[in-house]
Amino acid sequence: MTAAVPTIALVGNPNAGKSSLFNALTGARQKIANYPGVTVERKAGHARFADGRPMSLIDLPGTYSLIPASPDEAVTRDVILGKQDGERQPDALIVVLDAANLDNHLCFALELIALGLPTVVALNMLDLAERDGLTLDPARLAQELCVPVVPTVAVRRRGMTELLGAVDEALRTAKPVEPIAQVPMPGAAALHSRARAISRAATLSETPVRRWTARVDAVVLHPVVGFLILLALMFVMFQAVYAWAGPPADALEAGVGVLQSWVVDNIPENFLRDLIVEGLLAGVGAVVVFLPQILILFLFILLLEASGYMTRAAFLMDGLMAKVGLSGRGFIPLLSSFACAVPGIMATRAIPDEKDRLTTILIAPLMTCSARLPVYALIIAAFIPDRAVGNSPVGLQGLVLFGLYLAGIIGALVVAFVLRRTLARGSAAGFMMEMPRYQMPQWRDIALGLWQRAWIFLRRAGTIIAMTTVVLWLLLTFPKAPPGESQVDYSVAGRIASGLEVVVEPIGFNHDIALALIPAMAAREVAVSAMATANAIDAGGDEDAMAETLGQRLQGKWSLATALAFLAWFVFAPQCISTIAITRRETNSWRWPMFMVGYLFLLAYAAAGITYWTAVAFGLG
Amino acid sequence: MTALLDNAPLGVAVRIAGIDWSAMSEDEGRRLREFGLMEGVEVTPLHRGSIFSRDPLALAVGRMRVIIRARQAAMISVEAAA
Numbered sequence: 001m002t003a004a005v006p007t008i009a010l011v012g013n014p015n016a017g018k019s020s021l022f023n024a025l026t027g028a029r030q031k032i033a034n035y036p037g038v039t040v041e042r043k044a045g046h047a048r049f050a051d052g053r054p055m056s057l058i059d060l061p062g063t064y065s066l067i068p069a070s071p072d073e074a075v076t077r078d079v080i081l082g083k084q085d086g087e088r089q090p091d092a093l094i095v096v097l098d099a100a101n102l103d104n105h106l107c108f109a110l111e112l113i114a115l116g117l118p119t120v121v122a123l124n125m126l127d128l129a130e131r132d133g134l135t136l137d138p139a140r141l142a143q144e145l146c147v148p149v150v151p152t153v154a155v156r157r158r159g160m161t162e163l164l165g166a167v168d169e170a171l172r173t174a175k176p177v178e179p180i181a182q183v184p185m186p187g188a189a190a191l192h193s194r195a196r197a198i199s200r201a202a203t204l205s206e207t208p209v210r211r212w213t214a215r216v217d218a219v220v221l222h223p224v225v226g227f228l229i230l231l232a233l234m235f236v237m238f239q240a241v242y243a244w245a246g247p248p249a250d251a252l253e254a255g256v257g258v259l260q261s262w263v264v265d266n267i268p269e270n271f272l273r274d275l276i277v278e279g280l281l282a283g284v285g286a287v288v289v290f291l292p293q294i295l296i297l298f299l300f301i302l303l304l305e306a307s308g309y310m311t312r313a314a315f316l317m318d319g320l321m322a323k324v325g326l327s328g329r330g331f332i333p334l335l336s337s338f339a340c341a342v343p344g345i346m347a348t349r350a351i352p353d354e355k356d357r358l359t360t361i362l363i364a365p366l367m368t369c370s371a372r373l374p375v376y377a378l379i380i381a382a383f384i385p386d387r388a389v390g391n392s393p394v395g396l397q398g399l400v401l402f403g404l405y406l407a408g409i410i411g412a413l414v415v416a417f418v419l420r421r422t423l424a425r426g427s428a429a430g431f432m433m434e435m436p437r438y439q440m441p442q443w444r445d446i447a448l449g450l451w452q453r454a455w456i457f458l459r460r461a462g463t464i465i466a467m468t469t470v471v472l473w474l475l476l477t478f479p480k481a482p483p484g485e486s487q488v489d490y491s492v493a494g495r496i497a498s499g500l501e502v503v504v505e506p507i508g509f510n511h512d513i514a515l516a517l518i519p520a521m522a523a524r525e526v527a528v529s530a531m532a533t534a535n536a537i538d539a540g541g542d543e544d545a546m547a548e549t550l551g552q553r554l555q556g557k558w559s560l561a562t563a564l565a566f567l568a569w570f571v572f573a574p575q576c577i578s579t580i581a582i583t584r585r586e587t588n589s590w591r592w593p594m595f596m597v598g599y600l601f602l603l604a605y606a607a608a609g610i611t612y613w614t615a616v617a618f619g620l621g
Numbered sequence: 622m623t624a625l626l627d628n629a630p631l632g633v634a635v636r637i638a639g640i641d642w643s644a645m646s647e648d649e650g651r652r653l654r655e656f657g658l659m660e661g662v663e664v665t666p667l668h669r670g671s672i673f674s675r676d677p678l679a680l681a682v683g684r685m686r687v688i689i690r691a692r693q694a695a696m697i698s699v700e701a702a703a
Contacts, residue, residue, distance in 0.1 A: 064655035069648055103683045104657050132684070188654045213686075214667075221668040221679065315688055319674025328677065328688070352648055431677050432652045432693070435686035 006171055007056050007088055009079060011112060012096030013105045014062035015436040017124040019043075021096055021154035022059040023445050025164070030448075049168050050161065058090070066111050071349045080115065092118040092171055094163065099129035099136055099151075100437070102202065106195035113147055118170035121149045122163055127156070128437060133207030141202035155442040213437050220312050230316050233309075237300040238405055239398040241373070245292040252292070253549075256285035275473060278536040283469030283529035287461050290374040290525070294457055295450055297370055298339050302449045306441035310335070311433060318431050324413050325420030327351070327431040330360040334412070337367035338405070339453070341579045344369075345586055355426030359419045361586060362596050365579050366412035366572065368405045370457075374525040375570050376404055382551035383563040407571045411603065423595075464577075468522045469529045476537050488515070488534050507605060508565040508612030508621075512557065520575045527575075561615035568611035572604035626666065627678070627694035634665045635699035644696045656687045663702050666694075 012018045023030075026045030043059040060079055061072035068074035075084060082089025095112050097105040113119050123138055142149035148166040152159035220226050260281050267273040304310045310332055318328025329351045337344030344364045351357040368376075384397050420426070472493060481490035488494045489511070497515035504514055515534055520527035532550050539553075554563075574580065574597045583593040615621065623638045637660055642650050658664065658680075667686070668679040677688050 064652070067651065069652065101684050104655075104685055107655070134684075188651070189659060192654070192657065192659060217668065217679075217686075223669075223671050227671045227673075311688075315668070315677060315679060316671045318677045318688070318690075319670045322674060322676050322690075430649060430693070431688060431690050432649070432656070433688045434656065435679060435688060 005054050005056055006091040007058065008092045008094060008167055009090035010057065010059045010094050010096055011076065011080065011108075012062060013064055013098070013101075013108055013434075015434055016062065016096040016098045016101075016105060017154050018059060018062055018096045020442065020445055021094075021122060021124060021152065022057065023448055024154045024157045024160055026057055030452075047164065049164055055164075055167075063108070065108055069352055080112070080117075090117065092120070092167055092174070094120050094122055094167065095147075096122045096124050099123050099126045100132050100134055102136075102141075102199035103196050106198055107191050109145065110191060110195060110198075113145060118167075118174040119147045120163065120166045120170050121145060121147055122152045122154075122159070123149050124152045124154055126151045127153045128439070131212075132437075133205075135204040135206075137202050137204050141198065144198045144201055155439075155445070216438055217312070220309070221315060226312070226316055230313055233304075234405075235402060237297070238402045239395065240300070241293050241296050241401070243395070243398065244296055245290075248292040249289050252289045253285075256281060256289070259285075274477070275470065279470050279473030279533055280466060282532045282536040283473070283526075284461050284466050285532070287374055287465050287525045287529050288458070290370075290377060291454065291457060293373050293377060294339075294370040295454060297373070298450055298453045299446070301335065301339055302446050303441050304335075306439065306445060308436040308438045311435050314433065315435070321416075322431075324417040325356070325424075326360060326416055327353075327356055329431055329433065330356065333360055334364060334367050337364040337369060340369050340371070341365045341367065341576065342582050345579070345582050348586070353426065353430060355420070355424045358587065358592065359416050359424045361583060362419060362424075362592065363412040363416050365574050365576070365596065365600060366408045366415065368408045368571070369524075369576075371524040371576065372404075372570050374528045376401060376567060378528050378531075378551055379554075379563050379567055382555050383558070383560055404567060404571055407568070407607075411572065411607075415599070415603075464522055465526055465529060468519045468526050469533055472519045472526075472530050473533050473537070476534055486538065488538050493518075493534075507569070507609040508559075508562045508616070509569075509608070510558065510562060512554070513562070513566055517575075522575075522577050524570060524573075524575045527570075560620040561612050562621075564615050564620070565608040565612035569604045569608035572600050572607050574600035574604075623698045623700050625695050626664070626680075626697040626699045627691050629666050629699055631666050631669060634663050634702040636702045637662050637664060637697055638700045639698045641696040641698075645693065649693065653689075653693070656689075657682045657685065658687070658689075658697070664699070 010018050010022055022043065022045065025047045030043060030045040045057050045059075046054055047057055048054055058079070060076040063069075063073040063076045066077050066080070068077050078084035079087050080090065080093070093112055093115075095109045097109060109121060121141070123136065123141065126136070129136060138149045138151050148170060150159055150163045150166050152163055154160075220229060260277050263273060263276050263281065267276070304313070313335070314328035314331040316328075317331040321328055321330055330348070333344045333347040333351070335344075336347050341364045344367065345361050348357050348360045348364070351360060380397050380400055384400050387396055388394060389396050389399055475493035475496075476488060476491045478491060481487040486494075489498070493515060494511070496518065497511055500517065501509070501511055501514040504517070509517075512531055512534065516527040516530040519530045528550075531554070535550055535553050558566075580593045580597060583596055584590060587593065612621075624635075626635070626637070629635050637658065639660060640653070640658070645653075653659075662682065665681040666678060667681055670676050670678075676691050678691055678694050679686060679688050
């Protein structure tokens with residue numbers, strides 16, 4: 001053994017159930033970071049051997065072989081070979097195989113075993129293989145591969161103790177390994193026929209394949225019906241974001257109110273109290289209220305991913321995306337961008353074609369991310385009546401929200417079409433992907449994923465949003481307005497906003513909005529907290545004004561045309577420092593992020609303007 | 622009698638007779654091999670595109686299902702499975 005705490009790496013093909021196994025072994029004790037220098041996500045965690053000794057586990061990106069086709073696959077190779085900066089070569093490997101797909105997964109396993117590191121094979125998803133009518137002989141497989149083979153069902157935590165026991169044993173009996181200079185590369189054909197031979201030897205009996213998956217796919221991938229199902233699913237998802245979030249959001253809002261009154265009652269009136277009540281609580285509170293909606297959205301995305309449907313969605317969308325020069329591969333990053341463009345842009349690394357990838361990165365911010373939800377939710381709730389469309393069960397508010405999402409998507413398709421014919425011209429994008437089986441999502445994995453998202457959101461609310469809110473509060477509070485003048489208009493921030501107002505007035509934006517736009521460069525949802533803070537200051541000691549919600553106050557001050565223009569603005573506006581930073585990192589230059597910011601602001605201005613002028617023409621001004 | 626995989630009817634198993642490796646990029650070729658698409662292997666075309674396009678093509682290769690584009694399917698010639 002090389003160190004006190006051994007490092008064990010999980011490796012395997014995509015769809016081998018690696019992440020579930022990683023979750024089962026480490027529980028919630030995970031740390032997600034980036035490999036230094038590259039933006040590939042590094043998932044690490046801890047587990048213990050039977051006798052209590054700790055080990056550290058890392059989950060490597062899924063790949064088909066040691067020859068990488070994309071940046072994340074390169075990380076897998078470099079970590080295994082000990083060439084990744086800042087990463088020790090793992091002391092042992094757990095090679096994860098899909099029991100129902102040995103023919104293919106054994107190829108990579110054979111490559112890995114040939115490296116000579118202590119290796120244990122996890123024969124994963126054995127239950128699904130049995131469901132598909134496959135009976136395997138793990139002992140025979142171990143004999144053929146010359147390494148221990150442990151049957152596992154990661155999602156039910158079966159075989160975990162045995163797996164770690166086998167790893168322990170492999171580490172104890174390991175002979176020192178020569179550092180590997182060269183990856184041994186048998187011919188692909190030879191490797192495949194060897195894999196197939198082993199697979200046949202280890203298979204006791206086999207009945208025809210995956211009837212259940214085939215039956216579902218016949219409907220879900222139907223050229224017409226399948227597409228309607230996809231549309232319906234997305235529609236339900238966006239309706240649910242609205243319909244389900246009400247009660248918990250109200251509860252959170254009430255909670256913030258209680259906190260504010262508590263502070264008012266218990267802290268003597270001074271600068272600090274105002275900062276807490278008007279700045280921190282009003283600002284951060286206005287954003288935290290949207291946690292339920294963000295979690296509902298992520299719940300859908302995680303469920304679609306875990307069930308195996310996401311790849312079907314990519315299949316259905318590929319034809320359409322090919323027309324604008326993208327590929328179905330891009331659908332997954334773009335759908336993730338509905339949650340947040342940052343992981344979406346990072347997920348573009350799975351797109352092999354460079355121009356295809358660049359275009360996908362540039363349009364990712366057009367997908368309506370969860371940070372826009374607070375803005376949309378506030379404005380829709382205040383200005384769109386809460387009633388059904390005609391006699392249908394479809395709510396008007398949900399429909400408007402759906403329309404905003406659709407506007408982003410259509411905008412993205414048009415931009416992609418133009419880019420692929422101008423700046424990002426290249427060969428037709430390819431689309432090669434494995435389609436996983438359908439699986440029942442495991443609540444434990446989903447819950448863990450949701451918890452991680454909630455934590456990231458709250459941390460953002462606690463840091464970047466809290467900070468911008470406090471700075472804004474200071475700028476709004478000073479200098480003190482003489483009696484009779486509006487404090488907000490008189491303050492530093494108010495004066496800056498007045499300058500900006502000149503630029504945005506033609507598109508129907510008022511002083512409130514001009515004031516919110518500047519801090520919202522840090523993050524879109526700050527627009528809401530900024531308006532909340534400004535309104536709290538404006539209300540001053542007036543108790544009636546304090547009791548009104550932000551929405552009610554805006555209703556009194558804005559026309560419907562202004563509200564709609566504001567919504568249209570946020571469909572396009574690139575107001576997110578994190579997205580700009582990640583684009584800089586992923587494209588490795590300032591050129592593309594600058595281009596992105598420029599074209600998005602132009603679109604935002606045009607969209608808001610057209611919306612405003614049209615609405616005014618219809619008498620809504 | 623050989624035909625192109627791109628024209629093969631859905632739901633009928635065929636055997637890959639030949640692949641024009643020279644017509645595709647190195648990455649494309651490697652990924653095809655990693656999917657197990659090689660001469661002599663039996664595949665079944667399953668689904669094709671959506672209302673908008675005949676692209677892409679979903680295939681069953683052994684117990685795996687993979688998606689490729691029609692362009693690649695046109696580089697693969699197939700014969701009736703035995």
